[in-house]
Amino acid sequence: MPTKEKFSLFHFINYAVFALITLICLFPFYYLFINTISNNDLSSRGLVMFYPKGIHFTNYMDVFKIPGLGQAALMSVGRTVIGTVLTVAASAFLGYLFTKQMWGRKFWYRFLVITMYFNAGLIPWYLTMLNLGLTNNFAAYVLPFIVQPFFIILVKTFVESTPIALQESAQIDGAGYFKVFTSIILPLITPILATIAIFSSVTQWNSFTDTLFLVTDQKLFTLQFILYRYMNEATSIAQLMKQSTGAMDLDLANMATPTSIRTTVSMVVVLPILLVYPFFQRFFVKGIMIGAVKG
């Protein structure tokens, strides 16, 4: 805790160390960004190190000419939006139901919580998905995420902390459970739903392994998956680019290179997170602290 005293050596060192840690966290993002807007030739030779050189923004135009990238962006956005909406709605409703006298409430609550700590393992899970017809199927991106015990615990805890009198008065006026949920509970629990929406959308946007396990159909590839593939086969991608831009592109210095494609796609993947990040920051602590409560 800050004590009232003059600026000492301790503070100087403390500030310096934290400044350094912050720089280390931030530098990769900065380095990525300056490389996407610099002269592609210099960038691919690793000569853009601390500040951009020969600024141009054509990479961002060019990258969407790559066949399949627009489709991948659509997939990523689609699964994030649909998945988040469904997850938030289900968490809210189920969390609310668990505060009521449901038949077998305790048992079903345990039934859900156990799944947080125990799973059958990758292969049995994969074979189940296979048998359910959830390979090469968009539903596989959304369905498994709908019921998440952790979020349900968050909502349940939150609903229990709201004054019960509000619900009672609505019920006296003849509102059923569902009506109470939509008109009383939902407005009350908006803050926790915002937290859930953030965690859920980041998870969806960053999700990579489910595509790896379940998808072979190019149409369903997400941006994360495409990026992973470009990391490993950038040279052939550059060939693709040359064909697709063809003789139109006379600007040799800024022709697409494997490096320019890798960095630009990386930037496209990280940009949405950077854009919404400042807004959702204030929800962290609340979400974590409520999550610290036992299930």
Added chain:
Amino acid sequence: MDINTVNTPIVDAQSPKRLRNNDKYRLFLMAVPFLFLAFLFSYLPLYGWIYAFYDYRPGIPLSASEFMGFDWFTSMISNEIQRQEVLRVLRNTFAISSLNIATSVLPVIFAVFLVELRSTRFKKIVQTLTTLPNFISWVLVYSFAFMLFSVDNGFLNNLLLDLGWISKPLNILASDDHTWMAMTLWSIWKGLGWGAIMYIAAITGIDQEIYEAARVDGAGRFRLMWHVTVPGIMPTFFVLLLLSIGNFINNGMEQFYVFQNAMNTNHIEVLDLYVYNIGMTNSNFGFATAVSMLKSLVSLFLLFVANTMSKVIRGDSIF
């Protein structure tokens, strides 16, 4: 309608006795679709454990597969080659998990020193920017690693060559030296700021009067940190430590999958990645399921151990 004049029975979670009977079932029916989904994705796969007892190949129905009994399990120990493999993978898992647990004090140190910063604004900036890496995917982390440490024109190699510290580029990503350490460092880079949030919240909750009292008794800055702040966040640290013990053999696979290459596979293959490699890549479903199964059981056992330890030491369970 005036609330005070009405005397209808009130339905709520606090007064179960007055509940109309069919309401219980109505509520349950509303929950059924969701419970069914949970069953589908978490409980139904348990049936798949049966594959651990067969020599199952994709495309051939289970009924036509050869029954193996416990052969997959015994082969882990009796078969020399397989035993070496399993031991290697276990060694990696234990090494990386141990390193992660050993470095789990870093967020504590981070939080303890962060609250000593006097400028609220600087504190906020530091917190915001150090939390950011937690929200990007491992694929993107790999992309960063590639740009910074790549052997051809990566940032670090170019910098060191310019400075004349090295004469030829280091191939950091495709080497098997210090793989465990590298993985741990990336985990720290990604998780340090995020891990500190909880401790910072815990420090904010410490009663200011304790600090005052200690100050009156003549405690200096470091004394305050050591005797007031640190004990104040110990319970939080302890719970998280036990949770990480419970997850000792679940390293996850994404991080190791993206960093995996032909050179470093010897030290990067943790259990989760190994199961993927033998099951999904080599289609050896039977053996992979057997490994999965043991993994699930062991981690369940570890959770119980962690929980029991918590009960004994703190008098309170985690779960």
